[in-house]
Amino acid sequence: MPALVELEEAWVQARDDKGYQDELGVLLRDFAGRPTPLYFAERLSELTGGELWLKREDLLHTGAHKINNALGQALLAKRMGKHRIIAETGAGQHGVATAVACARLGLECVVYMGAEDIRRQQPNVERMQLLGATVAPVESGAKTLKEAVSEAIRDWVSTVATSHYIIGSAVGPAPFPAIVRDLQRVISDEARAQMIDRTGGLPERVIACVGGGSNAIGGFAAFLDDSEVQLIGVEAAGEGLDSGRHGAPLTAGGRPGILHGSLSAIMQTDEGQIAEAHSVSAGLDYPGSGPQHAWLRETGRAKYVAVTDTDALAAFRRVSELEGIIPALETAHAFAWAMANPGKRDLLILSGRGDKDLAEVISRTT
Amino acid sequence: MTGVERIAEAFASRVGKAALMPYLMACFPDEDTSIAIGEACVEAGADLLELGIPYSDPLADGPVIHEAATAALNNGATVEGAFRVARSLSPQIPVVVMCYANLVLSMGWTEFAAALADAGVCGLICPDLPLEEAPDALAALDALGLALVPLVAPTTPDSRLKEIGSRARGFLYTVSVAGTTGEREGLAPGVDAVVARAKLATTVPVAVGFGISTPEQALGTAAAGADGVIIGSRLVREAEEAADPAAAVGAAVRQFAAGLR
Numbered sequence: 001m002p003a004l005v006e007l008e009e010a011w012v013q014a015r016d017d018k019g020y021q022d023e024l025g026v027l028l029r030d031f032a033g034r035p036t037p038l039y040f041a042e043r044l045s046e047l048t049g050g051e052l053w054l055k056r057e058d059l060l061h062t063g064a065h066k067i068n069n070a071l072g073q074a075l076l077a078k079r080m081g082k083h084r085i086i087a088e089t090g091a092g093q094h095g096v097a098t099a100v101a102c103a104r105l106g107l108e109c110v111v112y113m114g115a116e117d118i119r120r121q122q123p124n125v126e127r128m129q130l131l132g133a134t135v136a137p138v139e140s141g142a143k144t145l146k147e148a149v150s151e152a153i154r155d156w157v158s159t160v161a162t163s164h165y166i167i168g169s170a171v172g173p174a175p176f177p178a179i180v181r182d183l184q185r186v187i188s189d190e191a192r193a194q195m196i197d198r199t200g201g202l203p204e205r206v207i208a209c210v211g212g213g214s215n216a217i218g219g220f221a222a223f224l225d226d227s228e229v230q231l232i233g234v235e236a237a238g239e240g241l242d243s244g245r246h247g248a249p250l251t252a253g254g255r256p257g258i259l260h261g262s263l264s265a266i267m268q269t270d271e272g273q274i275a276e277a278h279s280v281s282a283g284l285d286y287p288g289s290g291p292q293h294a295w296l297r298e299t300g301r302a303k304y305v306a307v308t309d310t311d312a313l314a315a316f317r318r319v320s321e322l323e324g325i326i327p328a329l330e331t332a333h334a335f336a337w338a339m340a341n342p343g344k345r346d347l348l349i350l351s352g353r354g355d356k357d358l359a360e361v362i363s364r365t366t
Numbered sequence: 367m368t369g370v371e372r373i374a375e376a377f378a379s380r381v382g383k384a385a386l387m388p389y390l391m392a393c394f395p396d397e398d399t400s401i402a403i404g405e406a407c408v409e410a411g412a413d414l415l416e417l418g419i420p421y422s423d424p425l426a427d428g429p430v431i432h433e434a435a436t437a438a439l440n441n442g443a444t445v446e447g448a449f450r451v452a453r454s455l456s457p458q459i460p461v462v463v464m465c466y467a468n469l470v471l472s473m474g475w476t477e478f479a480a481a482l483a484d485a486g487v488c489g490l491i492c493p494d495l496p497l498e499e500a501p502d503a504l505a506a507l508d509a510l511g512l513a514l515v516p517l518v519a520p521t522t523p524d525s526r527l528k529e530i531g532s533r534a535r536g537f538l539y540t541v542s543v544a545g546t547t548g549e550r551e552g553l554a555p556g557v558d559a560v561v562a563r564a565k566l567a568t569t570v571p572v573a574v575g576f577g578i579s580t581p582e583q584a585l586g587t588a589a590a591g592a593d594g595v596i597i598g599s600r601l602v603r604e605a606e607e608a609a610d611p612a613a614a615v616g617a618a619v620r621q622f623a624a625g626l627r
Contacts (some may be wrong), residue, residue, distance in 0.1 A: 001496050001497070001498075001526070002521060002522065002523050002526065003521070139429075140429060140432045140433065140436065141422070141423075141432070141436055146423065150423055150425055153425055154425065154428075154545070154546045157519075157544060157545055157546065158543075158544050158545035158546070159544075160521065160544065161521075255472075256471075257468050257471065257472070258466075258467050258468040258471060258494065259423065259468070260423075260425070261425075261494070268468070268472070270472070271444060271445050271469065271472060272445075272468045272469040272470075272471065272472030272473070273421065273422040273439060273469070274422040274423050274468070
C-alpha cells in the first residue's frame with residue numbers, strides 16, 4: 001500500500017507538471033509518432049453503408065497504442081528516481097514498448113512473460129532482448145498473461161525501493177488504472193478534435209476492443225461527457241460465450257471479484273477461483289477487466305459486446321483485403337462487430353497492427 | 367473459549383520462547399493426506415497451525431506454495447474441502463486459516479466468518495485485504511470471537527504500522543522481508559529491528575514469517591524477540607517431495623521444535 005500511495009502522489013505531481021508534460025510531449029511526437037492520423041475507411045464504409053473512421057494507433061512506433069503508456073510511466077519512474085523497470089507482457093506488445101522506452105531513457109528493464117507465450121511469440125522475445133531487456137519466463141499456473149502480471153507484482157513488492165512496475169493495461173491496484181487511462185487519453189483527445197475537424201461533429205459511436213481495456217478507456221475518455229456518443233467495448237467471445245472458453249467478463253456478466261488488486265468484473269468459478277480466459281488474440285486473453293470499464297457498464301454509459309475467434313479471424317482478412325491495413329487480432333474483434341452492426345458514423349480505435357499475428361492467423365485459417 | 371482466547375493461550379504457553387506455527391496447505395497433496403500432515407505437526411510439537419486454502423492466484427506466495435495450490439486445485443480441491451480439513455484439526459490445535467480475499471468475497475464476510483467458526487477455526491489471515499478494506503471483515507469476525515490477523519512488512523511506515531497493530535487480533539503477522547513467501551538463505555538482515563518495531567506497535571504477540579526455512583533461522587528469529595515463528599514453504603516442499611508427506615513434515619517440525627525449546 002505505501003508504494004501505491006507514493007506512486008499516486010508522484011503521478012498527481014507529474015501530471016500537472018509542465019516539465020514532465022513537455023518532455024513526454026516531445027517523446028510522443030518525435031519518438032513515437034504522434035499525433036496519429038484519423039483515416040476514413042472508404043471501402044469498408046462502402047461495404048457497410050455507414051461511415052467508418054479509424055484512429056491509427058497502429059502507425060505508432062512499436063505498432064500499437066502501448067507505447068503511449070510505456071513512455072509516460074518510464075518517464076515517471078525516472079522522476080521518482082527509480083532506475084529499474086518491471087513489466088509483464090502477453091503477446092509481447094507491451095513488453096516491446098516498455099523495452100523501447102527503457103532503452104531510450106536508459107533504464108534497466110525486466111519483462112515477465114509466461115513460458116507458453118514465450119513459445120508462441122518468439123520474435124517479440126528476441127526484439128525485447130535486442131533492446132537490452134531481460135525476459136523472465138513465468139512457469140506458474142497456465143503460464144500466460146495472468147501469471148505474468150502476478151510475477152511482476154511479486155518482483156515489485158520485493159524491489160519497490162528501486163523499481164517501478166509499468167503495468168500494460170488499465171488493470172491492477174489503484175492508481176494504475178487511472179495512470180494508464182490518463183496516459184492513453186491522448187487517443188481520444190486527438191480523435192475527438194480530428195472528428196470535429198473532418199466531419200464537423202462527433203461520431204455516433206466509438207468502438208474499441210477490450211482485454212484489460214487500455215486502448216478502449218483511452219479511446220472513450222474524451223467522449224465520456226458527450227452523452228450523444230455511444231461507447232462500445234468489444235471483448236473476446238473466444239469459442240463462444242456459452243462454451244465458457246472466452247475472455248468476455250463484462251459481456252458475460254462476470255461477477256465482481258478481486259484480481260491483481262482491483263475489484264472489477266472477472267471470470268471466476270462459483271467458489272471464487274479465477275478462471276482461465278481463452279481468445280485467439282493474446283491481448284484479449286485475460287479473465288479480468290479494467291475497473292473503469294466495469295463502472296461504465298454498471299452506469300450504462302458504455303455497452304460491452306463480444307466477438308468470437310472465428311468472426312475476428314474473418315474480419316482480420318477482410319480489413320486487410322479491403323483497406324490495405326493488417327489490424328492486430330485484438331482490433332479485428334472491434335472491426336468484426338462494427339461491420340456486422342454498421343452505424344451512421346463510427347470511430348474505431350485501430351489499436352495496433354497485425355504483423356505479430358500473421359503466423360497465428362495463417363495456421364488457423366488455411 | 368473463543369478463537370481469540372485459544373490463540374492467546376497458545377502463545378502464553380511459550381512465553382520467553384517462541385511459539386511454533388507450521389503452515390500447511392489444505393487438500394495438498396489431497397484432503398486426507400493434508401489432515402495427516404496437520405496431525406503430524408501436532409505430534410511434533412506445533413503450538414498453532416496456519417492452514418492455507420488453495421487459491422488460483424496466490425499473489426503473496428512464492429513458487430513452492432503457488433505450485434502446491436495449482437496442484438491441489440487440479441486435484442479437485444474446494445473451499446468446502448479445506449473447511450473439512452480445518453474441522454478435523456481444530457480440536458487438536460488452534461487453527462488459523464490463510465485465505466485470499468476473492469474466495470471470502472465470493473461467499474460474503476458474514477457467511478465466511480460463520481463457516482470458520484463452525485469448523486472450529488480461531489482466526490483468519492487475509493493477505494490481500496488492506497487495512498482500508500478491513501472494517502467489514504473485522505466486524506464479522508469480532509462478532510464470533512475470531513481473530514482477524516493482519517500482516518505488516520518491513521516497508522510498512524510507522525504510522526500505518528501503529529494503526530494496523532492497534533486493530534490486530536490474535537497476533538500480528540510480521541513479514542521478515544519485503545517480498546513473497548519462500549525459503550531464503552540466512553536470517554533476514556534487520557530482523558531484530560523489524561520485530562522490535564512490530565512489538566512497539568501492538569499489544570498482541572508478534573509472529574514472524576516468510577523466508578524462515580531452517581531451525582537456525584527460527585532460533586535467530588526467536589532470539590530477535592519474536593513471540594512466534596511461522597514455517598511455510600520449507601514444509602510444503604517436504605509435503606511435495608517426500609514419499610510419506612506426513613512423516614517428512616512431522617520430522618521437519620520436530621527439528622524446528624527442538625531448536626526453539
